[in-house]
Amino acid sequence: MMASPVVRLTLRGVLARKFRILLTILAVVSGVAFVSGAFILTDSVKGAINNLFVELRGEVDLEIRTKIAFGDSARAERDPVDVSLMKDIAALDGVRLVEANLLRQATIIKSDGEPLQTSGPAFGISWTGPDGLDGRTLLEGVVPTKSGEVAIDKASAKRAGYVLGDKVTLVGPIGKGEFTLVGLTGTGSTSGGGGASVSAFDPITANEFLGADNKADSIYVGITVDASRSEVQQAIEEVLPSGYEVITGEQSAQETAGAINEIIDIFGKVLLGFAAISLFVSAFLIFNTFAIIVSQRLRELALLRAVGASTRQIHLMIIGEGLVVGIIATGLGLVGGLGVAKGITFAFNAAGAAFPAADLLISSRTVILSIVIGIGVTVAAAIVPALRAGRIPPVAAMRPELGFSALQRSKRLIVGIATLISGIALFSVGLFVQPGGTVGTLGGSAIGAVLLFLGVASLSTTIAAPVSQVISRILPFPLRPMTNSVPGRLASRNAQRTPRRTASTASALMVGLALVSMVSVVASSVKKSFTDQLKASVTADFFVTNLSFQGLPVAFGERLAELPELGSVSPFRATVALVNGEEKQIGAVKPEMGDLVDIDMQKGSIDSLADGDILLYTDPARDLNVDVGDTVDITWQNGKESTLTVGGIYADSSVAGNWLIGLDTLAEVSSAPPVDFFIGADIAEGVSIEDARAAVEKVAADFPSAEVQDQAEFQKSQEDQLNQLLAIVYGLLIFAIFIAILGIANTMALSVFERTREFGLLRAVGMSRRHLKRSVRWEAIIVSVFGATLGIVVGIPLGIAVAIALPDSFVTATVVPINTIVTILIASIVVGIFAAIFPARRAAKLDILDAIATH
């Protein structure tokens, strides 16, 4: 069979309407670019990071470390190894070189006394130079070999403004030190440390300055060229004390790279999530464009039916047009994906992330998924218009009015309600029943939300006309209501006369703004809950944190505790352990924490922490069915086991978490180097807040990475972090809103094209160009305000539902942010004006005679 007439009609149809579908293509392109960009970026960065670690461990044949009892290998807190082991290992046959691997926190202080800010951690390491087992390269200068010498990665040295020979101050886990910069290092092909700063010392200096106490994180082993690695590995295993293990260098590199890759994957998934939202919004635009084009081609399609085109051929033709649009857009989108990946890399590097230099990788999976998604979305969005086109009766070729009734026939109301209800049901099940944990919650709720949006979009057709009328009456347009002027009345009637078009155009905006409303409700609720909790439970006068997430050197907290100006001082540490076979995070504090945070003790006493007891939050106490005096069995990550007595039960877990032990208990069971997540302190009696602050700041001067905050500052800094996160979320949602604006512009342009004769007539009977423009613009405003209203009406309940579903330890209050809602409404008017610029200009440019003569 020849498919040629359908193919020909399809291609000609696209060509004849190329400008009308340009915006549609643009919308799909941006969605596909987002998807492929996320894949390209994560693939490329992961590839580069894998290479980096393979290079770093290039000479390490074997690595000796302590075993862990459970948990993720790369992120585990291992007990350190004893460096005295190295002698025995070095004596074994086939061992060429043995080195201690030591990596601790060491902050570079710039010449102005401020710490060097890095996007990654600040490391201090033990280094024997490029001839050793560590794969770091020496770019300039010499290898540090004695006390008082340091080599810093070239990128960090440059950012801090240091050159070879400069005196550099560094802050390690036990205090400050001054060093001469003798060398500049690189990692793999880069001059940096992948966003981290790396200060390298000779092994003896490193041991002292980094407070390692003759311990190391692990021991690297290099073997002789003629030795068999497996034999050496076996020989080492035989001499190792219990609790130790020996692995290959590759395994070690893979574990470390794998941990970082997981973070990159999460980043990629977030990007993909937003790409999905953009594509969903694009689908509305595609659907709308095709629906409008079908109704504009009513007579042509009816003629085809009259001369013998089958319904199927009409379906194929319209879907085929979707296919062509999808293919073009996907091709462009893949190219755009390279741009997106480059852009994000550039933005992050500008912010100091120092992504390893990577060639952009386009894997076949990226290409295949982009094609499936880009073409799939476009074709799926064209299906309904295609089905409608197939319903056009042939007689409409002679009597078009008969065709329009066919186009309008639909079971919209029933389908819409069914979709909406199943959407709400799925969303709620995902959120409240949480089948399959986080994945089930996200998946179920996301599908539910998609159905919900589709249901609302479908039902909004029913209310589009009356709501448009109300909007045009209410909107306070310059001086008088819109409906008092001819352009205003025309705009209002035009918005009402094609409710389906108005509704689906508005729906695209609805999706973006519903998500914005939802996120803002959740964020406001989190913020409010957090502030409430802080006010209710935290009584500490000062908080000291380190915003680089690396924690604070314990020496800092110890020195604070000695200050006479301060009363109670307690650090907060954390570890993981198996309780009843499940991995739990366990906090470790001094009993003084009780003066700083009100954990709402129900039974027992916080002082029991000093006796080696454990405190439980009410929920786990109930789950384990234990009371004060009972015992809890715990397995620590290094394999040690303890049976701890329950010394108390508390009811506020907002700061403390679910489990608390004493610092001494932690030190007994784990010899992993401790860090303080934060330190709380209050002022000694009779000391003024100024004096206390001055004393704290004086100690903090020796630990420049520490951030001293009073309660208000602490609260503000936590809120700022939340706001930063929100800004990123809003920024990504703006993409979807931008596509919705394209959609409004597109619909208006198509409507203007359709109403050419009408506009000609209006101009002929005396309407000015300005009034014509105004009527187009106002119609766009009505559509976008309608979309914003729908978005708010849908988004706020969704946000409230999420806020209710979030655990009480996280969200206790539900807040609807009125400011945000007002902002959205005002912004939607601006969106309408913006979207109408081109269509209004086009309408005003029409030549009267041409317009009337147009068939």
Add this chain to the structure above:
Amino acid sequence: MTDVSTVAAAGAINASKIYGKDDSEVRALDDVTVDFALGQFTAIMGPSGSGKSTLMHCLAGLDALTSGRVLIGDTDLAQLDDKKLTDLRREKVGFIFQAYNLIPTLSALENITLPMDLGGVKPDQEWLDTVIDKMNLRNRLSHRPSELSGGQQQRVAVARALASRPQIIFADEPTGNLDSKTGAEILAFMKHAVTDLHQTIVMVTHDPVAAAYADRVIFLADGKVVDEVDNPTSELVLDRMKRLGS
């Protein structure tokens, strides 16, 4: 005309078409029985609202009757589903409309062969050449409709209707949008199609001059066949029309 075939190309038997219900009921066709002989050029005339367009739509399978039967050849249209009807329109029926006859994105030749292309049938090249030459379109074949005059567009439409050698061609006011000179030219082409190429054409018109090109004129009023004239002249048709109007 002497050799009028007795074989019917199409016909309606007790055809009724009712729009609306109860009070607003409109009888567009009221028990119409009529035959259209093969090889004949028939005009259907009548004032606005007489049902002439409805009759043609029903005859052509574009619209369904409320009661009665329509036959194309010996096929009863009521027995056909949408797919069979589509096939019938493509193979057995040709159409010429008043306006919007052509697909704007296809060339003249592509428009002419469209019904056969849609059916996946190869056009009979000899016949196609005959039709193209008869319609004087040889040097216009690669043009798009927008590059053709109104008369040329209508000639392409006639050629398309003829190209698949349908059993019967229906024309709905084919000259309604044309000036009288071009209109006369089109009607002459249609007449040639019947006399020289032995085609069957049924044409709805309200123009007595156009009707005079037909072999036979059927007059409709209020949904009924009220009169019939063979070998008409425009004066004769005008006269009958006046009588109908009074």
